[in-house]
Amino acid sequence: MREDSLTQINRRQQGLHDRVEVRCADCPIRYRAVCAQCESDELTQLEQIKFYRSFDAGQPIVWEGDRMDFVASVVTGVASLTHTMEDGRTQMVGLLLPGDFLGRPGRDRAAYNATAVTKVVLCCFRMKPFEEMMRQTPHISHRLLEMTLDELDAAREWMLLLGRKTAREKIASFIVIVARHEAALQKLQPAGWMELELPLTREAMATYLGLTLETVSRQVSALKRDGVIELKGKRKVILPDFARLMDEAGDDADGGMLD
């Protein structure tokens, strides 16, 4: 473990926060997060109630049932939301990427476990002032509604995957989603030849897909054997033909692009 992350943990344990001063105008998620529609005066207001927190890969962010007096945007990194049964079976119910929103206004206890999958930086807002701002500025609540509806769509898409797809289709679907996201960052449609990096371990993929890690491993191997994907190390994937992968995912041609 590196020195600086140790320092961070200590700071966190003491209840202190990183006082990095990043101006909202320069924020990498300026046009994707809950603040996307805010005017500059509204950003000024947000700047006064925001603070940053960072988490190393693997660290818990909040635990199911914990008191939670803030909401946050993911600035960088990947976090997961998981639900766990008494006997330990766990299911990932959300994957939070940069711009995604964590927490629920009006609820003071976390409904899920949130965990940093990679190193994560959050832009946090204390609950009360944020709720006050929501009342005053329709831009925030409007954007939050929009984002929540998108998340609901994603959750429903995932229900189809969990309920009806085979293990092979689940793996293919997951890679398609990662490829889509990758392509979207470069403002392209995913197509033809692509190279990408899986952001999750086999175990995290299993938790996401409702499978065991062994089945994930087997099906990844099978897709490789059948030439649908190539592997470069454990995490880097090469797609010789995106359309072929889509086919394996069992989605309609348009792939559920709704907007």
Add this chain to the structure above:
Amino acid sequence: MREDSLTQINRRQQGLHDRVEVRCADCPIRYRAVCAQCESDELTQLEQIKFYRSFDAGQPIVWEGDRMDFVASVVTGVASLTHTMEDGRTQMVGLLLPGDFLGRPGRDRAAYNATAVTKVVLCCFRMKPFEEMMRQTPHISHRLLEMTLDELDAAREWMLLLGRKTAREKIASFIVIVARHEAALQKLQPAGWMELELPLTREAMATYLGLTLETVSRQVSALKRDGVIELKGKRKVILPDFARLMDEAGDDADGGMLD
């Protein structure tokens, strides 16, 4: 098929609507629907843009990809949202009960199939005027956000069920949900001895639970054999001990009651 429902279908096919005049103040879902927080002057406004439509059990309401120029509240009855793959596998992704909202402001095409499970009455609002009202009255968009967040929670709870629960646990969970809803209507906590009616056929339950109808039938029989439930006909269920059922559902004791 009864005369009057035939008449209704004809009216619908001609693009006409039921002009039943129900005052919002007397509406059975007045305090649960998207209009729950509206003041009386806002209700007056809503009354001017609303119209009712009804559907017999089994009828489609909208089809995935269809143009949809309205949003609606379910007034009475039960409707389902389903997603279907090219080869016919289908998964229910939402169950709409009285008060629930159908459609998405700002989207003009349906993302899912919506079907009437029982006879359904919808209170519809044309998209454009509704969106205009959302901009003007924060009560509506605030309530819609709240409802959407609730639905997202429900969807995530369902993801745990679909991804990790056994067939037996799925059936038990479903009955628990129906029992909860039943109890909530009478403003009670579900407990002890209860009697209730399943709103879905075995096939619809299978679609909801990510199972085949045979597996549903077998597991219902198994729960009966083991004394967890009793059957009165095919649809009526008696719960000798709600806690026992909860146990079979594999939920935590609190059962995910979050608010």
Add this chain to the structure above:
DNA sequence: CGTGGTGTTGAACATTTTCAATCAGCGTGG
């Protein structure tokens, strides 16, 4: 009294999980 919709049950089969062994990469310390 036959018919269609709905539900139940059985037996063979397919898929996924479980348990266990092994491997690959990588940083550490001798």
Add this chain to the structure above:
DNA sequence: CCACGCTGATTGAAAATGTTCAACACCACG
């Protein structure tokens, strides 16, 4: 430099779970 141990990943064989296909039961309705 190399053996060591750790984590993440792969593979195999046996077992469990759910599906598929098929037969049949129940019952409301014409």
